[in-house]
Amino acid sequence: MRLLSLFFTRLLWLLIVIASVTVKSSLAAKSINSIEGIRVWPAPENTRIVFDLKSKPDFKYFSLAKPNRLVIDFKNTKNNTVLKTLASNDPRIKLFRTSTAKSKSSTRLVLELAQSYQLSVFPLAPAGQYGNRLVVDLYDKSRTTKVTSKPKVRLGDIIIGIDAGHGGEDPGSIGAKGTYEKRVTLAIAKKLQILINKEKGMKAVLIRSGDYYVDLNRRTSIARKKHVDFLVSIHADAFRTPGPHGASVWVVTQKRAESELARWLHNREQKSELLGGGGGVIKNTADSHLALALADMSKEHSLGVSFGVANNVISQLKKITKLHKKTPQNGNFAVLKSSDIPSILVETGFISNHKEEKNLTWSKHQQALAGAIHSGIRNYFMAHPLTGSYFAAVGYKKHKVRSGESLSVLAQRYKISVTKIKSANNLKSNQLRIGQTLKIPRAG
Numbered sequence: 001m002r003l004l005s006l007f008f009t010r011l012l013w014l015l016i017v018i019a020s021v022t023v024k025s026s027l028a029a030k031s032i033n034s035i036e037g038i039r040v041w042p043a044p045e046n047t048r049i050v051f052d053l054k055s056k057p058d059f060k061y062f063s064l065a066k067p068n069r070l071v072i073d074f075k076n077t078k079n080n081t082v083l084k085t086l087a088s089n090d091p092r093i094k095l096f097r098t099s100t101a102k103s104k105s106s107t108r109l110v111l112e113l114a115q116s117y118q119l120s121v122f123p124l125a126p127a128g129q130y131g132n133r134l135v136v137d138l139y140d141k142s143r144t145t146k147v148t149s150k151p152k153v154r155l156g157d158i159i160i161g162i163d164a165g166h167g168g169e170d171p172g173s174i175g176a177k178g179t180y181e182k183r184v185t186l187a188i189a190k191k192l193q194i195l196i197n198k199e200k201g202m203k204a205v206l207i208r209s210g211d212y213y214v215d216l217n218r219r220t221s222i223a224r225k226k227h228v229d230f231l232v233s234i235h236a237d238a239f240r241t242p243g244p245h246g247a248s249v250w251v252v253t254q255k256r257a258e259s260e261l262a263r264w265l266h267n268r269e270q271k272s273e274l275l276g277g278g279g280g281v282i283k284n285t286a287d288s289h290l291a292l293a294l295a296d297m298s299k300e301h302s303l304g305v306s307f308g309v310a311n312n313v314i315s316q317l318k319k320i321t322k323l324h325k326k327t328p329q330n331g332n333f334a335v336l337k338s339s340d341i342p343s344i345l346v347e348t349g350f351i352s353n354h355k356e357e358k359n360l361t362w363s364k365h366q367q368a369l370a371g372a373i374h375s376g377i378r379n380y381f382m383a384h385p386l387t388g389s390y391f392a393a394v395g396y397k398k399h400k401v402r403s404g405e406s407l408s409v410l411a412q413r414y415k416i417s418v419t420k421i422k423s424a425n426n427l428k429s430n431q432l433r434i435g436q437t438l439k440i441p442r443a444g
Contacts (some may be wrong), residue, residue, distance in 0.1 A: 032105065033057065033077040036131075041168035042090045043212035049093075049111070050169050051134040053077070057123050059134060070136070071099070072121075079107045092117065112203065117141065129174070147384055156390040157203040158381050161228035161341075164189035164206070165235040168213030173238035175357035178431050182211065184360045185234045188348060191370035192234070200423075201390030207231075212215040223341055229308065231343035232373060236351040236360055246324030246351040247317045247369075250331040250345040251306040263412040294416050304326060305342035309385065313346065313376030321349060321359075346373060375426060380425070382439055395442040398425065401432045414440050 039050035051057070058075040083096040093111040102108070120137040124130070164185040166172035172181025189206060196204035205226045208214045216224070223231050237248070310328035317323060324347070331345065348369050349356040359365040385391035399410065407430050410416045417432070424439045432438075 035079045041212045047092045047138045049136040053132045057134045070111040072109045074107045077107045159194040159229045161223040161231040162189045163233040166303040175351040181236045195374040233345040238352040246322040248325040248347045249310045250329045309380045310344045312380045316372035316376040397437040400440045401436040
């Protein structure tokens with residue numbers, strides 16, 4: 001009996017030990033993180049590297065020189081990715097490789113870099129289609145060079161900045177059929193760029209020209225650096241249900257414009273780059289009331305231009321697509337925040353609507369949207385030309401077509417060629433409609 005009791009006691013102890021080991025092993029297995037993927041997004045001024053992880057990353061990093069390297073230690077993490085070809089399309093990264101980690105359960109990744117870069121390393125929580133991530137941004141050090149404070153010298157062109165929304169790691173909204181907003185916006189932006197560059201007196205610059213992410217604050221900074229006179233940001237709307245549809249045009253809220261104005265006035269050293277020639281006065285004046293008045297004038301001018309262009313673009317959009325909103329809407333969008341650059345945000349349609357998702361991927365519809373935006377911007381600046389611009393030098397008269405009038409009749413009356421009238425009004429044929437308003441270029 002005693003031997004039997006001893007046997008069961010030892011058996012119970014053995015089962016407890018086995019159970020304990022099993023629980024510990026299970027907990028250890030659950031606590032092991034893993035790198036499931038690595039994505040590299042090269043851009044003109046920076047490269048973004050995204051590590052996709054099974055769970056929230058526990059990491060440390062440091063950089064080394066001669067040669068330049070970035071070392072990242074992922075604690076209690078295994079690597080499930082192939083590193084060999086990751087850096088093949090990026091000029092800033094020579095090589096991805098592993099190195100000896102501090103512990104067997106951890107992973108040390110080494111990025112061999114082409115030169116020294118400004119680093120930004122931060123985790124991102126799960127969002128949308130993405131899980132836990134660790135983001136590494138490599139910024140060219142030359143990007144911090146200050147924009148010169150010399151007043152802009154106009155060569156006649158009105159410079160239009162075109163911002164294709166989202167990009168790279170940020171796909172924007174995703175349609176039911178898998179359409180990425182970032183691809184739609186870039187396609188429309190490139191078509192709009194071509195149309196604007198064909199227009200004498202206008203020049204287009206893209207804020208992003210490929211599939212990479214540009215920080216929202218950097219977008220307006222890039223526009224300013226490129227001496228943009230007007231900024232248009234292109235997006236595709238989305239809603240949780242497929243019902244909503246139609247295009248809309250947004251301008252910055254008065255409250256947002258005023259808050260940005262206050263922030264800029266607080267740091268007056270920036271004024272010369274923000275407000276062109278007037279910025280020098282704001283920067284150097286000791287009179288805060290004068291500084292406020294000058295900056296406020298700039299803000300009011302920008303808002304006025306923004307609303308003017310928005311109305312013109314809406315009048316063109318309604319000819320080729322349904323409208324979600326028939327008047328300009330006020331929004332608190334970061335890309336519209338600059339009180340020195342007039343700007344609009346165009347929602348080209350709802351990517352969450354099945355029909356509009358299909359249309360937004362159709363090249364012909366993208367071209368029509370680009371044409372409407374181009375016409376709206378052009379028509380505004382023809383009617384309100386910037387001082388020193390080609391449009392101001394040429395000058396235009398408005399003429400409403402009456403019964404019996406033709407292009408040849410008008411050309412004779414105003415002593416200009418039919419070609420010039422067609423070019424000024426973007427006419428593809430010689431047909432006119434009674435009541436149609438034409439812009440007539442000045443003769444000579």
